[in-house]
């Protein structure tokens with residue numbers, strides 16, 4: 478299964494597929510489906526997005 482990482486304008490990283498999130502110690506947290514990771518740095522539930530980017534008017538438009 479392919480893993481897709483979508484970098485959304487002014488928003489989080491939207492990841493879909495089957496993958497593991499690894500912490501600093503290498504502990505794996507398996508995921509299957511969709512996951513939203515914070516890229517604004519303001520989430521209170523890092524590494525996950527909690528929509529705080531909307532409150533802080535996060536702006537970032539990047540293209541691969």
Ligand code: FES
Nearest residue numbers: 515516517526529
């Ligand atoms: S990108 Fe959503 S809270 Fe940071």
